Amino acid sequence: MNTFLIAFAAILVLFSVMALIRNDYWTFRIFDYPRLQKFTLSIICLGLLLYFYNGTGTLYWVLTAVVTANTIYLLYLILPFTILGKKQVQKVKSHNRDCSISLMISNVYQDNTNFNGCLNEIHKADPDVVLLLETDEKWEKAVSGLEKEYKYSVKAAKDNTYGMLLFSKLELKDDEIRYIVEDDVPSIHAKVLLKNGKEVMLHAVHPTPPVPNENVRSTERDKELLLVADMAKEEALPVIVIGDLNDVAWSHTTELFLKMSGLLDPRRGRGFFNSFHAKYPFMRFPLDHAFISPDFKLNRIKRLDSFGSDHFPIFLDIQYEPQADKEQKPMHADSDDTEEAEEKKAKT
Known part of the structure; x- marks a missing residue:
């Protein structure tokens, strides 16, 4: 013994x-x-x-x-x-739908064929914006009926497990698909028009993980996240970054991303909201994320039900409040953080 x-x-x-x-x-x-x-x-x-x-x-x-x-x-x-931690994002005192946006992030698992299960979760949650990851042409066709309710969409279906589909009830402007680091790994970037007319910048990402059958290094993942952090930092509009980041909420890289971007994590002080792996309770991690600028407050965050994927969907409802950045402070990068970030972005 x-x-x-x-x-x-x-x-x-x-x-x-x-x-x-x-x-x-x-x-x-x-x-x-x-x-x-x-x-x-x-x-x-x-x-x-x-x-x-x-x-x-x-x-x-x-x-x-x-x-x-x-x-x-x-x-x-x-x-x-945990609930013992300090909340980075405060809860709204009075919910106002005109300046709010709800989002659902779901890695569907490309080989999963429970299309109706996915659609049912979307209809139950009724988000303003839906991001579906690991979506190929089969998935694009299966969920095409969403376009009746979600009039705006950006589609980058791929059969390499890095396809993504973005659907929105709210108007999208200046939307584009970019390949920031890897030629076959897309990201979606668009301005979302809230009901009150306020524009919000949305970045949807799904970088590759550091695993033997994908990338043996985290170089590409870290580089993409930090380049998106730069976009968020330089953006004059309120910012939302969503997606399967293939990194956990408590990692050094995620913390570096928060410092360099100036964004906040609404999970802090509330719970793990583990989204992966849906089928193995002991091996669960928070891989699907939503980071927001300090001028948003939280109405609701929850993990939704799985529909055969290895990920649980995550639902987030946030509200734009221009004075919120006086109450909510992001992490700040020091010289060592900046130097590390520049080194990671320079790697090839």
């Missing part, structure tokens, strides 16, 4: 250390994802050490101290995404 506990503790600590190494290769970046799982396992390991380790002396105290420190460190990282 002692040998097992020593190995268990060593592996958990190693997994935490690996995530600290600033290397783009997937074998390091993959450890950014399961922080909640590592925290849970660290608590279990600490309990097993206290109750079942039958040795005494230096090794026992070292193991106990290291696992305790690891548990506290992981708690520190995930605490901002």
Whole structure:
């Protein structure tokens, strides 16, 4: 039993250390994802050490101290995404539909054929804007009926799992499809006209993840996110960034994105809203995101029901309030953050 506990503790600590190494290769970046799982396992390991380790002396105290420190460190990282954390985005006091926008983000899983399930979720949630990811021509055809209600759309269907379809009840202006980093990975950018006439800049993205069968490095993902961060920072209009970012909410890269963009994460202080993996409860992470500029407040955020995809859809209802940026402050980048961001954007 002692040998097992020593190995268990060593592996958990190693997994935490690996995530600290600033290397783009997937074998390091993959450890950014399961922080909640590592925290849970660290608590279990600490309990097993206290109750079942039958040795005494230096090794026992070292193991106990290291696992305790690891548990506290992981708690520190995930605490901002619990109800005990500070809210970055405040809740609206009075909901006004004329200056609000609701959005649904859903990675449908390209091989999934439950088209009716997807359409049912859209009709139940009734968002103003729908972003469907991993959509090929089969999916484009299957959901074409949405155009009766959603009069505006931007379509970039692809069979490489990076297609995206954007549908909107609200008027879209100056919409375009860009290939920011990779030639076969699109992103959608458009101005959305709220009911009160206010224009809002929307960026929809789905960069590739750092995994062996996609990209062995996170270079392309990080670069795309930081280039979008630049767009958001330079934009005079209110900004919304949505999509499957293939990165978790608590990662170093996501935090760097928030610092460089000046955007806020409405999940902070409210919950994880884990969107992936829908079929494996213990292996769930918040991969589908909505980041907003400080002149928005939150009406509602929730995770919707799965319809056969490996992702849950995420629903967000926010309200434009021009004075909100006096109450809500974004993270600020220091010189080290700026230098790191420039280095990541320069990589090829």
